[in-house]
Amino acid sequence: MSVGLIPQGVMAIQPGGTPALDRALVMRMAVGDERALGELYDRHGSMAYALAHAVVGERADAEEVVADAFGQAWRTAATFDPARGRVAAWLSAITRTRALDLVRARGRRARVLARAAILDDGGLAATVAPAAEAPDRRAERGEARHLVARALAELPEPQRRVIELAYFGGLSQTEIAAELQEPLGTVKTRMRTALEKLRTALSPLLSEGAS
């Protein structure tokens, strides 16, 4: 059970194979093919839901966020620009924005901070991919989760905390500095250093040129 866990005969073996499949799905969505949306959900729905759940903290809201996010992806598929990154990154950015909007609309900042704290308690160590996903995607995602969890776990705790507060909590650097009672300059440097480390650690998952 290592990073190399990929079943035989699936597209995940080909480097870039699944990003290309994702792009084809988005393209079909742009011309109104609902089945492509369903396939995109099968491939990334669990990721989007886990992300939404981490941000909003409860099931009903997380489902609303995911439905909204895929709805937005459906409507705006024609504007997806493959030169700017992977489909999965596009989808997670939409989902995160929707989730943070919902949290802010409900004035739930305290809960967000609580959630971010929960992430410290080993939640990130989970590498088991949900069984609901397509098998190739499950293996691929298992690998991604494993690498991301390990990369985050290897960050010094203060650096990881800054990343989590920014990404899952949606806090600005100024807000993070206030929250942690640290100088703003310290927070800025930590964020940069942490993201640099993650970039190096996650380079196997990044597209060519970004690593």
Place this chain on the structure above:
Amino acid sequence: MSEHRWRVAAAAYALGALSAEEASGFEAHLEGCAACRAEVQAFREVAGLLAEGAPAALPAPGLRERVLREARRVRPLVPRGGPLVPWLAAAAALLLAVGLGWGYLRARGDRDALRVQLAQAGDSMAQQQQVIATVLAPDVTTAALASKGQPPSARLFWNPARNRVVISVFHLPPAPAGRTYQLWAIARGKAPVSVGIFNTTSDGRLVAAMAVPPGLVFQVTAVTEEPAGGSPQPTQSPFLVGQVQRTE
């Protein structure tokens, strides 16, 4: 010193952690700094992966159906007159490449445009063919729009099953201020029906997908220049006209 400041900002910007004021300052800097733009893109990809770090949580089985149900209530946005849609451009490059074999491409200008577009299309031909085979059904029909053999020119791809067209325009300067281009579908003996309005980019090109009214059958397609927002009926003679090529 200022360089260092921006390098630190790129990471925070990618995470959406700059204040609104800092973000607008950084965006102004990004306009002229390719190095920082590349930094931001790389960090955005890293940030995108952080989603995989969320604690495992399983969606309810009914969520898939809800996603599809809500999508059924809206159609995808069709870019009209917006900037060139990058992947549509890549698709058009492939369309044109396929068209080459079918004898669609004759004008040298089109071949030059094809080379440029193909160069921009980063993916392998095999992947593109897979994509295009999906986008276009076998019964797609085409029209070459021209004005007496001179530039500008355009090509229309019409998928009747999906009620959708893709138009690819070449060598057409952007419309003057307060004006727009409008694409028409004309059935024999009937008034023109507006398909949509568009504008080209400064390089004189456009690739755009547009919706066709369901059930509309037309034999001729044309482009006119109209007041911004378009007109219910053409207010001038079309400068680009093409006949739809039936394949059967």
